[in-house]
Amino acid sequence: MSSVRSTCPYCGVGCGVLLTPKGAGGLDVKGDPDHPANRGRLCSKGSALGETVGLAGRLLAPRVDGQDTDWNSALDHVADRFSRTIAEHGPDSVAFYASGQMLTEDYYVANKFMKGFVGTANIDTNSRLCMASTVAGHKRSFGTDTVPGTYEDLDEADLVVLVGSNLAWCHPILHQRVLAAKEKRGTKLIVVDPRRTASCDAADLHLPLKLGSDVALFNRLLTAIAEAGALDRTYLSHVNGFDAALETARADSIEPTGLSSDLVDEFCRMWIGTKRVVTIFSQGVNQSSAGTDKVNSIVNCHLATGRIGTPGCGPFSVTGQPNAMGGREVGGLANTLACHLDIENAAHRTAVKDFWDAPRIPEGPGLKAVDLFRAVAKGQVKALWIMHTNPAVTLPEADAVQAAIKGCDFTVVSEIAATTDTSVLADVLLPASAWAEKDGTVTNTDRTISRQRSVLPAPGAAKPDWWHIAEVAKRMGFGSAFDFANSAEIFREHAALSGIAGGFGRDFDISGLAEITDSEFDALAPARWPVAGRRGGRFFADGQSFHSDKRMRMVPVAWRAPDARRAPRFPFRLNTGRVRDHWHTMTRTSLSPRLSAHLAEPFVEIHPVDAVNLGIEPDTLVEVTSPTGRAVLRATISDATRQGELFAPIHWTGQTAPTGRIDALVAGATDPFSGQPESKAAVCAAKAFNASWYGFAVSARPMTPTCDYWAVAPSATGWRMELAGQTIPADWEDAARNLFDLPDAQAQVVTDPARGVARLAFYENDLLISALFAGPKPLGLMRDYVATLPNEDVLTGRAPADRPDPGPMLCACFGVGVNTILTAIESDGLMTVEAVGAALAAGTNCGSCRPEIATLLANSRAREAAE
Template sequence: MTAADPHQGGPVRSTCPYCGVGCGVLLRPDGAGGLGVEGDPDHPANRGRLCSKGLALAETIGLDDRLLAPRVDGHDTDWDTALPHVADRFRETIAEHGPDSVAFYVSGQMLTEDYYVANKLMKGFIGSANIDTNSRLCMASTVAGHKRAFGTDTVPGTYDDLDQADLIVLTGSNLAWCHPVLHQRILAARKRRGTKIVVIDPRRTATCDAADLHLALAPGSDVALFNGLLAAIHDQGAVDRDYARHVDGLDAALAAAGSDRPEHLTGLPAAELQRFYDLWIRTDKVVTVFSQGVNQSSSGTDKVNAILNGHLATGRIGRPGMGPFSVTGQPNAMGGREVGGLANQLACHLDIENPDHRRAVREFWGAPAIAATPGLKAVDMFRAVGRGEIKALWIIHSNPAVTMPDADAVRAAIAGCDFVAVSDVTANTDTARLAHVLLPAAAWGEKDGTVTNSDRTISRQRAALPPPGQARPDWQIIAGVARRMGWRDAFDYTAPVEIFREYAGLSRISGLMGRDFDISGLATLRDIDYAAMAPVRWPVTAQRQGGRFFADGRFFTETGRANMLPVRHRAPAANPDRRHPYRLNTGRLRDQWHTMTRSAKSPRLSAHRPEPFCEIHPEDATALGIAPAGLVELSSPHGRAILRALITTDVGKGELFAPMHWTGETAPSARIDALVAPATDPVSGQPESKAAVVAARPYAATWYAFAVSAAPMTPDAPYWSRARTRSGWRAELAGTEAPADWEAQARALFGLPDAAVQAVTDPARGHHRFAFHDGDRLLAALFVAPEPVLAGRDYLATVPGTDAPEAITGRAPADRPDPGPVVCSCFDVGINTILAAIETQGLHSVDQIGAALQAGTNCGSCRPELATLIARATAPAEAAE
């Protein structure tokens, strides 16, 4: 496996920038600034597969919104101006207020080398631990749970365990949508060896469609469920007494487990619980996969330890096909954990509160100081910004004004900070718009370094395109500021390979001090070897490479034994009451990513779910008077949101679900984290993003509108959302007060003061349609009604820029069928196309749809929707028979 030189015309081996699966990709520059992207068949994480987001990466490369020059106080400048300015502001702040008056907020989008330099600067040279990462919102509870149980943040198993397990438990993980390549791997194992699948989730998700058992437990009751499992393990005599010699705390954990009443706390029938417990206990090869539904909780660390307890009690850890397995949300969340990107860590899994560890790191770095105590975790960091205690803040590749809980307060805190620098690829984010200095960073496809995926595999991410304008890689920007703060020799790097060798050298010290993380076998890697480096799983030493941990009963605690923790159920931090009677769950969609700065550039990805929504149970919708496709207004003690209602039994009564991707750039009223309380886990500091409490009511709109345009639109309405299409843009709008002049409003929306217009208006009924043309070419169209607009949206989204005289009707002509909303994003197949094929070709299975249309044949994440379409289409015929 070698990395090709892009200048020689061969593919460049790199990794996908989305989730923690860490899929390998082959990049082929097209010579015109674009890329061809396909899965790397030789990469061990994906073996050539890509999900819908990975397949659409080529659509996200454009420069239309790129930040191309440093910007100081709103004015473009150069690096020789911007870097000294940032360095001076940080140095002056530290001199006046001390090192804890400054902070970095970094990101799992950074490469390991970038992360390492930022951590070194803050903890070793500034002398504060006030560096935290958006991974705090993702997997901090797993880190804390691992450290409590194992002594280090060690992932015991590998992806190969998914191929070899006989039972896979997916808890707090919509794997089919959030990690589709791993989900397909599990489904392949089921087909090959009959692997059973259990899904634990309050909400019915796409992952449930392939499950043998779905446990729709009450939100926040995971500890009670897994305590019940531990008690059943004991009662059925399944404790591995030989392995228990390597474990402390078994009796205390059992006593705590016996105090919970899982059938009461989880809301699950006793028969379902017993079925799960019996299946788990009687199956030797069990892998428990857990993700954000476990981590994002005020008791997230206890949930993690409750899961680990079951595996430790039975010795089902570190052997093929068995063990607990955390899947991470970001491409380099693991790399950030390894370099100490969290506020309570040192690099290479060393402990900030251990004086020997601090001394070793300080001496290795030749640092003038070393942080002696943990810094502020994310939620506390932004509270300190809001109080004025942190006076200089550097945010790198993150959008906390949207993603943090209590997002409105965080946005206000950043806006009020004395000095804010933001490194990003665009100036068009909610957070970047608040910065005093913007620093143009190289994007994915333009930067070079390493990332670590969820099973400890280190892969190279390689540049296939040059950075545009003045954009630079993050390590270079951070080191440039560090040198100008007076630490030239320590940050005199000229290439990422130099940083990687230093980092690998530091890991040797970690290994000698009894830590798990040691890649010292790579510390002398030559430049040419780094350039060609193949994926490798850590540890990498003269004695060992990769493999699993803990089958031998050797752990990284002071005693050398594992710790089982006595944990008990704790309800979420806030409970529904009369004023806020609904429990709000938040999460991800299949085709979008974080705050959409990359994924929303793809028309293909934006077509599946182009508008923010709130899932609500039919009985709740009826009680509230919320109609299908109506708008629902949510409010909490912290914020407010307006979303499209999606009435479904996928959520339980009293429970709501809303995705977390939309921002002030794409749907200002749908910034869902504005509703989430800043409640955190007391151990990990991770926020509780799955169990907010809210009130719900119909949004009292008096008008609704749908718009399409060849050029970007700037909506001005109480509710709006916009999405990119292949022909331009589409938007939904609504409000409570209608404009006096709808044509003038439409012209302002589209920026078309003089364009020719077709208009059909009925003021008495509140219906208006406008189509703007340049000759025969449609420029834009607006459709207004007093109720949600009935129009062929997915057809209309294709016509801007074309000759479309019939667009004013809002319907597709007979010779241009409307494909309908996209179901399969990989191959851009719409619902109407699928339904027509089912009817005309007599299709009766998902595989038949795949053979006819390709839908569902790549990442497979649309297969549950395809199965639902078949069931709906064939139900009337079957009923008639």
């Protein structure tokens, strides 16, 4: 079958993919060599996309009150409940929570429905958790939410500074571009991050500043720029606020950063002494109660030196979701209108209202995400529609959010999965099309619009997101305004509206595509906006902004501590983030065994000194508590994390590891300008979790654990599970039969009560189908071998001598394990990461495992030297 060009559904890089159906629902996925974002490369997640398109767990029919029904009945019910709620309590009694997983056309219809016809601005998005501080910072500096640069700037920069961005793991394809520039033209790399991450492997300088202290660092840089005479006075003639910004910066000190003056001086020398500088920033900047100020502190330095809008220069926000940018463009945030128009501007509101022929447009912002769900909890929001996101896990104070959704009078969830933490709370579930079944557009981090093309048929009764909304809107009496035939028609309307925004002098204008035909839309190649009188490129080299006076703004910002203060009860700061091979709450990635094999359970990274002080040993469990929640996580002891700080990933849910829902620990403190929550600096306490036993189980069938701790992941033959408990089962065989639901299977049981060890295997027709290993301490097993459910003597927990154990997965792109790499290093005398790649392919695709390979090489050399 011929390949179809589409776009990867993960991060905001927006990589092009070539999709080829394999029959029986399968899909072959390759990088698109002609797409400007990735030039054929894919990361580990993108490479495994073909493993995530199965129907396991898919929602295939509408459900009302837990019972499958037909579309007409479900849609009539939703329309009736929303209409009655609005009639009785007003338009602000309903709300919509959207997602950067939605296509632009879906987002457009949702925004039109809520702001134009329901008449409320209570539509927000999970992008509020991702990049809202960047939006606010951009608007303060530039007058609108404009990303100034392009990916080509990474190729042309002489210095790239990563601030709060583990680019190597979270945006690997962009990281590869930086490394290519480093090799080709000597580009320097600085990493500003509290943790030593994979991105530090190739860095020329790492600044491990304290959590939340970015403003203090960049204020010092701005001061040093002025002291060094490095100001661009010509550019500053177009800028307001320079004197006030510099005066405020001079009043700050570097003490909050915890960095030495020598290290900060070296950073300033490198930044000032290099003309072409790109400062890439991500969640470490955005997810803060001072996130907007952090953004402006970075932008200030670029404006002061005129390093913006020219090749290899500029502040560059990299977004976390595939269509966070598209959501920004259509007004998916509660405080924006479509096409970067302003909801507080009467002329803008009138223009949009007239274009839509809408009955009403709200005159001010609606509820931002955190406040929206607090309003749900208070009963102010009585009807809620959630689309393609999992707020019961991802929002701060997740336990309270979960309770709020459960207690809401009426909740609709449009989803592909039937049993997410949020789906199970819904009154109505509407089955949605998944990424390979969708048709429309997405916009990536550098403003490139790409086509998402359907390559697989939607299963069961699944329908596109825009169709869900349009059908409800029609039933609510909004008629022809939502009578869309396809996504191309929605795109044309969106493009036409952008022309009106262009008439107001807005940056977002794709009106050059407003007359595109269906066939031209189908064939649309990637295009960077604007697409109108000028073609998409860089912004602001001329110093002209989108403020009414056309001048840029430098914003005075001063360091302030994270919102919550540490106290004796909660002496640690908790930093949260992503791991290499998982995505959000794993609805998709958890379907891939090889993506789950790298890090198969939630963990907390803790400094060795803190671990000793708390009596926490490697691979044991840690109980982490905060004023809002509790988690139990596997201990990873590492000096990559600063003393007094912890790090834990965000991905695990009630479906995959109930005690690993990390956002239950995060308080709902938000930035006063952006409303973005502070997800990087929650206060918490940690102590050893006193488990009486640890276990590891594998099974060809789903398991039903009842113990204090468990985390499940897929394997090539079924499922694998880590377990632990504080009470030792009275009978291990009974406990195992209950776990596996195997009351009658043949069992092989080996127990040693004196040592507290139990090993059990269960067979059907002489085939091994399940096994459980338990002991008083963390288990040293060949897990990846055991997870294959071998029919040999599995209870040894080790592979036979004639069957090499690949060990834990290290390179997910090519399925290469740690032991395979170590064996090659020792037997073949491999000395470099490149040599390992040549021998085993590991590290030659997305490159995100290269730092770990380098660590294996360094440890091997250290062992040789010691011998």
